[in-house]
């Protein structure tokens with residue numbers, strides 16, 4: 001294994017880690033803003049419900065990235081980032097399970113969710 | 114343990130976070146990411162079930178009738194803030210500041226308790242107003258999805274307390290650092306799941 | 322017929338049936354015999370120190386193997402009982418409710434408590450040795466996985482004599498498995514036993530992914546890994562993404578049953594079809610979880626006994642990975658008849674057929690590996706060879722079943738029964754038996770007798786075709802599965818009789834295999850070289866059995882088939898007189914009794930929950946938490962083996 005390469009992976013992070021926690025504060029502000037916007041979209045009367053539903057789902061998805069990158073140090077690892085691959089696969093399968101189940105259980109349009 | 118101690122010191126000099134300094138710590142962090150993937154799929158199944166059953170209220174109360182906007186909003190902000198304070202704990206750990214680390218973990222635990230308190234209150238008030246999980250498929254799915262998340266958070270609180278205890282006794286070592294980091298991953302993950310519960314259950318429920 | 326909960330405890334011990342009394346007696350006798358032997362030979366300490374507390378992957382592998390063979394026996398007895406009942410029209414050997422219980426426990430045990438531990442046995446026995454590692458990534462967790470499997474299996478098997486067996490099929494569909502039709506504790510046994518062992522399986526999946534990705538010997542890049550290791554990786558990936566769906570399905574059904582919720586009930590808006598959906602999100606990947614490792618074993622066996630490197634290595638691992646991802650997109654083919662609509666059925670039919678492509682690639686690669694090889698017809702090779710025609714038929718009938726409109730005809734008929742036994746026995750059982758014969762000398766230091774092994778193989782293979790070929794036409798003639806009796810005059814009698822004869826032949830073959838094991842323990846050919854088959858991968862570079870730290874020095878790997886390359890190189894090394902590197906102290910995990918105790922607590926909690934004795938259930942749960950806590954606070958978890966001790970061990974093994 002190439003030691004210098006691993007350290008390069010981390011040093012960029014640990015350098016930021018020793019100072020003021022800027023990235024954490026940015027993450028917090030972002031998560032609050034995203035949550036508040038979703039709440040507003042849901043209770044406001046603007047736009048069609050389908051449109052607003054997709055908007056709040058997108059806002060929720062954005063929060064995944066806030067947590068992963070700003071709080072969970074997802075970019076850190078020893079050697080190849082297999083855990084990122086695992087999470088991508090988990091996301092694909094999660095979508096498959098949720099969308100697949102809804103599709104299957106809608107029985108050719110006789111059931112709507 | 115002489116060998117292990119050596120690697121620890123070297124890696125810290127090189128700016129490698131302590132939790133990754135030993136082979137063991139590194140493997141456990143990798144393993145925990147995989148565990149989170151499995152947990153994500155567990156929630157995927159519960160979310161699907163909720164999506165399928167949520168309109169089956171069979172004359173019982175609906176989400177729009179039950180959900181209390183100020184209540185679930187407060188709950189959400191408590192958990193979002195706890196995710197932030199948990200991140201600060203890891204940050205302080207990497208600066209080697211044990212007192213601040215323990216303090217932030219304590220704040221995280223307190224916010225977690227606030228969250229659980231709100232949730233319990235919500236559950237009890239539903240159950241005592243004719244909206245228990247036996248009432249309809251919608252309510253079965255609601256209580257199970259939200260309750261599973263709540264059980265995860267409760268377990269996380271207990272877990273975090275044991276980590277705080279170990280930090281107090283042993284200080285920041287390669288082992289305790291790894292434990293802090295992993296319980297942190299768990300906590301942030303639960304925050305993500307909650308954001309989806311907030312969106313799919315509560316906001317969709319009250320969507321006008 | 323609903324039974325009131327008060328009756329539950331009244332029927333604590335199952336009574337009134339000679340089969341059950343026979344089982345009671347044999348359980349008591351066997352336990353007494355075990356206790357006597359252990360006490361007489363003063364082996365209790367040995368059992369505890371060497372086995373129950375071990376965290377050594379090799380020993381855990383052996384325990385998985387033993388438990389799986391025992392479960393194969395139990396499931397096999399179930400099969401014989403069923404085939405006896407179906408031997409002739411209007412048989413009165415088993416009553417309807419017994420038949421229901423027996424096919425349920427047969428299916429459940431064969432899939433979850435036979436096939437799963439058997440593949441885990443192979444994972445544990447071979448993977449760390451193949452990749453040049455000293456253990457798995459999390460040895461302690463590995464022990465927990467084993468004990469959760471073990472106590473889960475105990476819980477399910479206990480239902481036979483206490484409380485009554487589950488009887489809603491291995492798939493346990495509601496509403497039949499719901500409270501309305503099935504009050505008895507049997508169904509709870511099913512739900513809790515599977516839940517407990519399922520946690521262990523998920524942990525095993527995580528453990529082996531991390532082991533394979535992070536603990537390979539230096540130089541062994543992913544594309545230099547042995548194909549068995551690749552197959553374990555593919556299988557483990559499926560485990561971690563598929564098992565949560567089973568956990569969810571079982572948990573929701575349990576909540577329905579114990580808390581009166583309405584997920585899958587017929588009233589209050591429940592939707593039983595959602596259970597079917599969740600169950601098969603796990604269920605289909607599950608069949609690939611158990612068959613992919615068999616593919617891996619066949620690759621090792623074909624290449625070793627053809628004296629050639631595997632043909633098409635790259636396409637081999639690519640097809641493993643493709644199958645593992647594709648198999649997540651086919652689950653509806655188990656319930657086309659639910660009527661989800663033509664668009665859904667078409668999508669899943671096409672996806673199912675697509676799996677045949679990478680599988681076909683593998684079969685051709687195996688054939689080309691043998692082409693012009695110097696083939697040795699050893700017992701592992703015979704099992705591997707016999708797999709090919711099996712899988713050709715199983716694959717062809719599988720594609721027939723995947724054609725959604727046609728499946729409306731085959732669904733839940735004996736055609737389906739024949740198909741899945743063809744792939745599960747012909748694929749998984751043949752694969753694991755090949756693996757058992759192949760790695761046996763590595764595990765125990767002696768070979769299994771080839772002559773007896775060949776007899777066992779031929780009898781089993783013949784018995785298999787005699788038993789299952791008649792079931793295809795029977796299915797097409799309208800015989801449906803889970804049918805406990807049939808009238809005369811349908812022209813089914815002859816085919817059923819032939820099938821039953823085949824089942825008995827397989828039973829005799831199983832006994833021969835057991836005799837082979839017993840005979841070889843006494844008279845088997847000792848393996849003093851560590852490389853009895855002239856192998857190609859790193860496990861054969863070690864003495865048989867390997868020392869507990871596996872490798873005194875971690876090997877440096879330069880190419881695929883690393884041990885083969887080293888054997889070719891060794892002549893040069895000897896001439897150059899190069900000195901081996903100095904030994905280093907080896908870091909090892911300590912044994913622990915806690916995984917076993919954790920398993921006991923899960924068992925106690927599960928047993929309490931089965932009967933609704935919540936105090937007992939809570940006790941078990943608290944015990945689990947307590948065990949986890951005491952582990953969290955334990956710091957003295959590992960030790961170093963000194964250089965002197967390694968030298969002593971290596972010299973004793975004839976290596977230095």
Ligand code: HEM
Pocket residue numbers: 397400401403404424425427428429431432436489490491492738742745746749750788801802803804824827
């Ligand atoms: C060793 C020879 C075997 C024989 C003679 C045999 C025979 C049978 C029979 C007679 C049935 C019941 C058919 C019915 O009434 O619906 C059955 C069901 C089943 N078998 Fe086997 N079997 C054997 C091995 C296996 C193995 C090795 C596996 C799995 C690895 C397996 C998995 C199953 C499953 C999943 C079912 C369906 C149970 C259900 O309907 O719920 N069997 N088998």
Ligand SMILES: [Cu+2]
Pocket residue numbers: 604605608651652654655
């Ligand atoms: Cu399938």
